[in-house]
Every structure is written in C-alpha cells, then in structure tokens.
Amino acid sequence: MKLIEHIGPDDYPVVLRRPAPPQNDIEEIVRNIILRVEEGGDKALRAISREIEGQVPERFEVTIDELKQAATDVDDHLKSAIRLAAENIRSFHTAQIPRQVSLETMPGVRCSIRYKAIEKVGLYIPGGTAPLLSTVLMTAIPAILAGCREIIACTPPGAPPELLYTLSLFPVRVFSVGGAQAIAAMALGTESIPGVDKVFGPGNQWVTTAKMLMAARGVAIDMPAGPSEVMVIADSTAKPAYAAADLLSQAEHGPDSQVILLSDSMAFIRQTIDELETQLEHLPRKETARKALEHGLAILVGNLDQAMEISNYYGPEHLILSVDNAAIVAEKVTNAGSVFLGNYSPESAGDYASGTNHTLPTGGATRAWSGVTTSAFMKSITFQEITRDGLLLLAPSVLHMARAEQLEAHANAVLQRIQQPLS
Amino acid sequence: MKLIEHIGPDDYPVVLRRPAPPQNDIEEIVRNIILRVEEGGDKALRAISREIEGQVPERFEVTIDELKQAATDVDDHLKSAIRLAAENIRSFHTAQIPRQVSLETMPGVRCSIRYKAIEKVGLYIPGGTAPLLSTVLMTAIPAILAGCREIIACTPPGAPPELLYTLSLFPVRVFSVGGAQAIAAMALGTESIPGVDKVFGPGNQWVTTAKMLMAARGVAIDMPAGPSEVMVIADSTAKPAYAAADLLSQAEHGPDSQVILLSDSMAFIRQTIDELETQLEHLPRKETARKALEHGLAILVGNLDQAMEISNYYGPEHLILSVDNAAIVAEKVTNAGSVFLGNYSPESAGDYASGTNHTLPTGGATRAWSGVTTSAFMKSITFQEITRDGLLLLAPSVLHMARAEQLEAHANAVLQRIQQPLS
Numbered sequence: 001m002k003l004i005e006h007i008g009p010d011d012y013p014v015v016l017r018r019p020a021p022p023q024n025d026i027e028e029i030v031r032n033i034i035l036r037v038e039e040g041g042d043k044a045l046r047a048i049s050r051e052i053e054g055q056v057p058e059r060f061e062v063t064i065d066e067l068k069q070a071a072t073d074v075d076d077h078l079k080s081a082i083r084l085a086a087e088n089i090r091s092f093h094t095a096q097i098p099r100q101v102s103l104e105t106m107p108g109v110r111c112s113i114r115y116k117a118i119e120k121v122g123l124y125i126p127g128g129t130a131p132l133l134s135t136v137l138m139t140a141i142p143a144i145l146a147g148c149r150e151i152i153a154c155t156p157p158g159a160p161p162e163l164l165y166t167l168s169l170f171p172v173r174v175f176s177v178g179g180a181q182a183i184a185a186m187a188l189g190t191e192s193i194p195g196v197d198k199v200f201g202p203g204n205q206w207v208t209t210a211k212m213l214m215a216a217r218g219v220a221i222d223m224p225a226g227p228s229e230v231m232v233i234a235d236s237t238a239k240p241a242y243a244a245a246d247l248l249s250q251a252e253h254g255p256d257s258q259v260i261l262l263s264d265s266m267a268f269i270r271q272t273i274d275e276l277e278t279q280l281e282h283l284p285r286k287e288t289a290r291k292a293l294e295h296g297l298a299i300l301v302g303n304l305d306q307a308m309e310i311s312n313y314y315g316p317e318h319l320i321l322s323v324d325n326a327a328i329v330a331e332k333v334t335n336a337g338s339v340f341l342g343n344y345s346p347e348s349a350g351d352y353a354s355g356t357n358h359t360l361p362t363g364g365a366t367r368a369w370s371g372v373t374t375s376a377f378m379k380s381i382t383f384q385e386i387t388r389d390g391l392l393l394l395a396p397s398v399l400h401m402a403r404a405e406q407l408e409a410h411a412n413a414v415l416q417r418i419q420q421p422l423s
Numbered sequence: 424m425k426l427i428e429h430i431g432p433d434d435y436p437v438v439l440r441r442p443a444p445p446q447n448d449i450e451e452i453v454r455n456i457i458l459r460v461e462e463g464g465d466k467a468l469r470a471i472s473r474e475i476e477g478q479v480p481e482r483f484e485v486t487i488d489e490l491k492q493a494a495t496d497v498d499d500h501l502k503s504a505i506r507l508a509a510e511n512i513r514s515f516h517t518a519q520i521p522r523q524v525s526l527e528t529m530p531g532v533r534c535s536i537r538y539k540a541i542e543k544v545g546l547y548i549p550g551g552t553a554p555l556l557s558t559v560l561m562t563a564i565p566a567i568l569a570g571c572r573e574i575i576a577c578t579p580p581g582a583p584p585e586l587l588y589t590l591s592l593f594p595v596r597v598f599s600v601g602g603a604q605a606i607a608a609m610a611l612g613t614e615s616i617p618g619v620d621k622v623f624g625p626g627n628q629w630v631t632t633a634k635m636l637m638a639a640r641g642v643a644i645d646m647p648a649g650p651s652e653v654m655v656i657a658d659s660t661a662k663p664a665y666a667a668a669d670l671l672s673q674a675e676h677g678p679d680s681q682v683i684l685l686s687d688s689m690a691f692i693r694q695t696i697d698e699l700e701t702q703l704e705h706l707p708r709k710e711t712a713r714k715a716l717e718h719g720l721a722i723l724v725g726n727l728d729q730a731m732e733i734s735n736y737y738g739p740e741h742l743i744l745s746v747d748n749a750a751i752v753a754e755k756v757t758n759a760g761s762v763f764l765g766n767y768s769p770e771s772a773g774d775y776a777s778g779t780n781h782t783l784p785t786g787g788a789t790r791a792w793s794g795v796t797t798s799a800f801m802k803s804i805t806f807q808e809i810t811r812d813g814l815l816l817l818a819p820s821v822l823h824m825a826r827a828e829q830l831e832a833h834a835n836a837v838l839q840r841i842q843q844p845l846s
Contacts, residue, residue, distance in 0.1 A: 085824060107734075170577050344811045346837055352817075355528035363641065368620040369802055382760075401557055409671040
C-alpha cells in the first residue's frame with residue numbers, strides 16, 4: 001500500500017487517478033471476431049472457439065439433462081447457500097420494480113408511464129479460474145422478476161457443476177461459448193444462439209471490449225466494466241482486522257483490483273497494514289492480492305468530511321463505511337456503486353447474499369451509471385390520452401411552438417382535429 | 424406510400440426492415456474530430472469551428488446578458504406557449520422521480536436503494552433550419568428535477584432568439600458549439616467547456632456518430648438516435664384527415680423519416696392517401712415530406728391483433744392508436760417510445776406540450792431503451808446495513824459460495840467478524 005500522509009483537493013486528480021488500461025491490440029482483434037461472427041454465424045463461432053480455446057463443443061447449447069445432471073454433483077450445503085442468497089436477492093429486487101405513474105397534466109390530458117420487460121436478454125457468466133455462480137443469481141433473478149420472455153446465458157466451455165446447477169434453477173437457455181465471440185453471438189444472433197435486445201454481465205478485457213464495440217453500434221449493455229474496486233473509510237470505531245480483510249477480499253480478485261483505505265488515524269492505518277501482512281499469509285490467492293496491494297492506497301485524511309469528499313470524487317464501486325453513525329454519513333454519498341454501513345457489513349455479504357446486486361459500475365462510471373437493478377431489464381413507455389377539450393387547451397401552445405420551429409405539419413395535425421371535429 | 428395488401432409474420436423482417444443508414448466516411452472524420460478536441464481543447468475547437476462553420480465565436484459561452492437580450496425579441500404568445508408546455512412537462516416529470524426503497528431481506532440485514540442526481544450533464548440542442556426550442560424543455564426540465572448540479576447546453580453558433588430565450592428560463596450554461604465537436608467537448612472537457620458525466624440530446628448523423636464513439640469509451644449517453652418514426656394504427660372509428668396529418672407531421676422532419684400506416688380497411692387507407700396529397704400541398708416543407716412518403720408504408724392488416732403484432736415487432740418511436748377502446752389496445756404495447764391514444768391525441772401534442780418527453784429511441788431501440796425520463800438524469804446507489812446477528816444468518820451462505828468460487832479472502836472478511844467480535 002502506498003501511504004499518503006497529506007492530501008488536499010488539488011491532489012485528487014493525480015493521487016486518485018486510476019491506472020490506465022493496458023495498451024494493446026485487443027480492440028482490433030475483437031473487432032475482427034465480431035465481424036467474423038456477424039458474417040459466419042455458428043460456423044465462425046466454431047472456428048473461433050477452436051482457435052482460442054482449443055476445443056469446440058459438439059453443440060453450443062447445454063441440454064436440460066446436462067443441467068439436471070450437474071445437480072447431483074453439488075453438495076447440499078452449497079445448494080442451501082445458493083437458495084438463501086437467491087431468496088434475499090429476490091426480495092430486494094422485487095421491491096425495486098418501478099411503479100406505473102399516471103396523471104392529468106391538464107384537464108383532459110392524461111399522461112402515463114409504464115415499465116415493460118425487455119423481451120430478450122443475454123447474460124454473460126465468466127468462467128476461468130473462479131466460476132462466478134453468484135453472477136447467475138445477480139442477473140437471472142432480476143431478469144425473471146422484470147418479466148423477460150427469453151433469457152439466455154453464455155459461459156465458456158467446461159463450466160463446473162456448481163455453475164451449471166445454479167443456471168438450472170432458472171428458466172434460462174445455456175450456451176457453451178465464452179469471450180468476445182459470446183458477446184458478438186448474443187448481440188447479433190447466430191443459427192443456434194438467439195440474438196438478444198440487451199447484454200448483461202461482467203467479463204475480462206476481451207468481453208468488455210466486445211460489449212463496448214457493440215454499444216457503439218447501438219446494442220444495449222448493462223454498463224462499461226473494468227477492474228473491481230473497494231474504498232474503506234474507517235474511524236476510531238473500526239477494527240483493523242476487519243478493514244484488512246475487506247481490502248484483501250477485493251485485492252484477491254485480480255492484480256489490477258483497486259483498494260483504498262481512508263482514515264483520520266495514522267495508528268489505525270499502520271495497524272491495518274500490519275493486519276494485511278498477517279492475513280495475507282493464509283490466503284490461497286496471496287500472490288494476486290499482493291500485486292493488487294502494491295498499487296493500493298492508504299490515505300490519512302483530516303476528518304470524515306474530507307473522506308467523503310474524496311470518496312465522492314473517486315466514485316468507488318464498493319464503499320465500506322466502518323464509522324460511527326454510518327447511516328448518517330451514508331446520506332452524503334453521491335457517487336458509489338454499493339455502500340456497506342458499519343462494522344458488520346463486509347463487502348462479501350453484498351457480493352453474495354445480502355440481497356443487493358454485485359454487478360456494479362467501476363472506473364468512475366458510478367458518476368453516471370447504476371448497478372444492475374430490476375429496472376435494467378425493463379424499459380419505460382409513455383402514453384398520452386387527450387380529449388377534445390384537452391386538445392383545445394394544448395392547441396395554442398402546440399401551434400406557437402411548432403411554428404417557431406418551422407414545422408407547419410405539426411401545427412396542422414392539431415388544426416385538422418379542431419377544424420374538422422369527429423361527427 | 425408503398426401499399427402492402429397482404430402481410431404475414433414471415434414478411435415482417437423484409438417489409439418492416441428500416442433503410443440502412445447511408446454508408447459514408449463520417450465515422451473516420453468524427454473519430455478525428457474527437458481526437459483533435461481531446462488533444463487540443465479550446466484551440467482545436469476553434470479550428471474545427473472555422474473549418475466546418477466558417478465562423479469562430481469570440482468566446483464559446485453565451486453571456487447572461489445575451490440570453491436576457493433574447494427575451495426582448497420573442498413575442499408574448501410564444502412565451503406563454505413555452506410556459507404552458509414547461510408546466511405540463513414539469514408535472515409529468517416530477518411524478519416520475521423514483522422513490523427510495525428500503526427493506527429487511529432477513530432480520531438484521533437492511534438493503535436500500537436511493538436515486539441520486541448525475542452531477543454534471545450536457546444537453547445538445549440542434550440548430551440548423553428548425554431551432555428545436557422544445558428540446559430545451561425536454562432535457563433541461565428533467566435535469567433540474569433530478570437535481571443535477573451543473574447543467575450545460577451546446578448549440579451551433581447563430582442560435583435564434585427563441586432558442587436563447589428558452590435556454591434563459593433555466594439555470595443552464597450555454598455554449599455556441601455544434602456538431603461532433605460539441606459532443607467531444609462535453610464528454611472530454613476543454614478549458615472553457617466543462618466535461619460532463621452524461622450527454623443528452625438529439626442531433627444529425629455527425630452528432631449521433633460522436634455520441635456512439637464516446638459511448639464505446641464508456642461515456643454515458645441518453646440513447647442511440649436515428650431518423651424519426653411514426654406508426655399510425657387506424658380502425659373504422661378513425662378519420663383519414665387526422666391520420667394523414669399525423670403521417671405528414673413526421674414526414675416533414677426529414678427525407679429519411681419513417682411513416683407507416685396500418686389499417687384493417689382498404690377504403691380507409693385509400694382515403695388517407697388521398698388526404699395526404701391534399702394536405703401536402705399546403706405545407707412549406709412539402710418537398711421534404713414527399714421524399715419521406717416515398718418510402719412510407721401503408722399496410723392492410725387482417726385485424727387489430729395483427730396490427731399490434733406488427734407494431735411490437737417494429738417497435739416504433741411514436742405509435743398513434745386511432746382506434747376504438749384505445750386504452751385497452753394500449754395494454755398490448757410492448758415495444759414503443761411514446762403512444763398516443765384515440766383521435767384527439769396527435770403526435771405533435773406530445774412533441775411539445777402534453778407533458779411526455781419527445782426524446783425517444785428510434786431504429787428499433789425501443790426494444791431495450793427508454794425515452795428520456797427524470798431517472799435518466801439520476802443513477803441508483805444500493806446500501807446495506809447488517810447487524811452482527813444479521814451477519815450470522817448470512818454467514819453460511821457467504822462462506823459456501825465464496826469457497827465454491829475459490830475466493831477465500833471473501834470468506835475471511837466474514838470469519839474475521841464472527842471470530843473476533845468488537846469488544
């Protein structure tokens with residue numbers, strides 16, 4: 001951890017600058033993958049799988065039998081664990097369903113807004129070293145609550161039973177395709193993989209690049225994604241062992257994870273750094289975590305107000321408020337993905353089971369983007385129903401504005417109705 | 424209008440295919456404009472303005488005095504018209520403000536979601552032949568209701584008094600910059616134009632391309648935009664003169680506007696086509712409208728159910744339901760931007776004054792995107808506050824799932840709290 005003993009607003013842009021993503025040729029390669037999938041469909045997808053993964057599934061879709069079979073290989077404790085997490089996620093995401101609004105803006109002018117499911121959605125579930133079964137819960141549950149009609153998931157070939165079992169709990173078609181080619185297949189459709197209206201889910205740099213290139217073509221995506229982040233704000237009521245554990249739980253994600261500790265006590269910072277060393281020794285992924293900690297920051301702040309100023313400037317994906325009266329401090333949060341209040345709210349509780357969503361904006365995108373919510377699987381449609389009397393009230397406004405914009409046919413659509421009423 | 428006398432689901436992909444956007448070099452040119460603004464700031468912006476518009480404003484920001492001065496050049500009828508529209512837009516967009524949700528998913532596990540304003544937003548207001556003062560209302564009002572702290576607007580040099588007056592009604596800083604360079608300036612920031620967190624507003628192909636290229640870099644935008652569209656569904660209760668006027672109000676926007684009429688009566692279709700000719704003659708923009716009508720469609724459908732099937736397949740930006748029991752038919756809408764119910768709800772009422780927003784998805788984006796709402800100027804943040812007892816309830820779930828994902832440090836963050844409670 002890099003220790004910053006003094007910091008003022010002028011220092012924020014430099015000290016809090018996130019490392020630039022590695023410069024490489026990924027974009028050109030991904031652009032080519034997308035083009036190949038667009039032109040060649042399944043055949044191209046098979047060729048790309050062979051080149052990148054060295055194996056080609058006989059067919060892309062995982063059968064229901066295969067999904068069912070996976071259940072027999074998963075132990076009952078894990079099944080219960082998934083069930084409890086799913087239940088909490090379901091409760092919180094049900095409460096988020098937006099309500100329809102309807103009102104008369106003027107007598108005879110009724111405006112409404114209704115929320116409808118996006119019909120076809122695609123979920124990307126990363127594979128690799130850590131099978132993210134929790135990501136299945138975080139995307140499939142809100143999709144189902146929103147009412148999406150067709151939900152598909154893509155995950156790299158060789159998914160472990162735990163992941164297949166979790167997928168089997170939901171009405172989701174599963175395809176063994178990973179990487180940029182999976183994003184291209186879901187966004188564009190192939191013979192065997194249906195095209196979708198919106199693509200969700202985290203992924204590595206290949207997946208993210210594919211999502212961003214498809215976004216430039218107007219495909220809806222959940223959010224831009226990047227390395228994961230946690231900021232811990234701790235005062236004298238916090239415990240160094242907890243803060244260290246929270247920083248490590250983020251650091252183990254990858255060498256590019258961002259971990260930042262803010263405290264108004266140098267003693268607390270020093271004790272936390274000591275704790276980091278102690279706890280690190282017991283972690284299987286200690287090498288990864290150590291690399292992430294190398295560019296981590298421990299910042300001594302003047303007071304809690306400055307800590308919140310820094311947090312809102314940075315806009316962390318995860319923010320842990322290990323402070324007295326955390327609920328009051330939390331009122332000041334303007335930019336963050338998910339916030340953890342008090343000493344018994346570790347980030348890992350929200351990563352899995354509290355009920356909040358763990359698919360969150362990173363890289364400062366919290367300034368404009370939300371984490372995944374049930375609404376992310378819906379879109380709104382507005383309605384207006386106007387009576388003849390209502391139209392008479394609106395007419396002068398429409399006519400003057402249409403003419404100021406030199407759009408006479410817009411005025412005419414009102415005039416026709418006024419001058420030639422229905423018989 | 425092209426008349427389609429028979430249509431079945433197999434025909435939808437071909438008959439309802441939108442014209443492809445013109446193939447040209449715009450993307451490369453816009454990419455270069457973005458790069459120049461990124462590297463050269465104000466200086467580059469001046470050079471680009473000189474090249475494209477042939478004029479360079481002395482300073483980009485329009486002064487408060489200039490905005491105030493504009494008011495003296497605007498007639499009182501238009502001022503009242505704007506005031507009435509603004510009031511309706513304000514009412515409807517206030518009703519849309521999302522409410523905070525908070526619940527206990529388990530005893531001791533409280534999850535909440537709060538909606539916060541995006542702090543800095545940029546509004547693009549097109550200039551050109553028709554100054555879109557209504558677009559000022561449709562973007563500035565929800566931005567203010569959301570609570571955005573810094574609102575800026577860019578509009579091409581030479582904005583007419585009507586546009587400046589409308590801008591003067593809101594706490595918005597105005598800059599005389601147009602085109603792709605305006606989008607780049609707002610997204611990246613220059614010495615005189617502050618960078619923003621999200622870019623809103625319609626525009627021509629240059630503006631749209633710039634928005635999409637910035638979206639690929641993770642900049643938040645309101646939606647992808649394209650040529651404007653209307654679909655009119657009419658039964659025997661409709662009036663050909665109204666349907667024709669509605670089609671023309673869309674057709675006058677541009678030669679690439681999409682207009683589609685669906686009816687179950689060939690007599691109605693023929694009468695509407697006759698009416699189109701009659702009304703067209705009186706329109707100042709008749710040449711534009713005529714070009715748009717050339718590729719318009721009039722489709723004879725078997726019944727209203729098929730009309731709704733076609734509408735949901737196409738997902739029009741504007742949908743006019745000139746049918747009996749329009750409110751019941753409207754329940755079936757799954758993909759559309761804004762819907763107009765009955766014979767006295769012309770699209771132009773919603774374009775200006777009913778209260779709904781006219782910044783809407785086009786090109787089929789209604790399948791996944793919403794029109795501009797107050798929420799579009801906000802993002803959600805989730806919060807969790809867990810007690811020690813709550814964490815004990817969650818612990819088995821977090822531990823089993825973290826270990827299934829091979830993330831031991833995630834488990835450790837819970838174990839530290841259980842094994843070493845606060846004194």
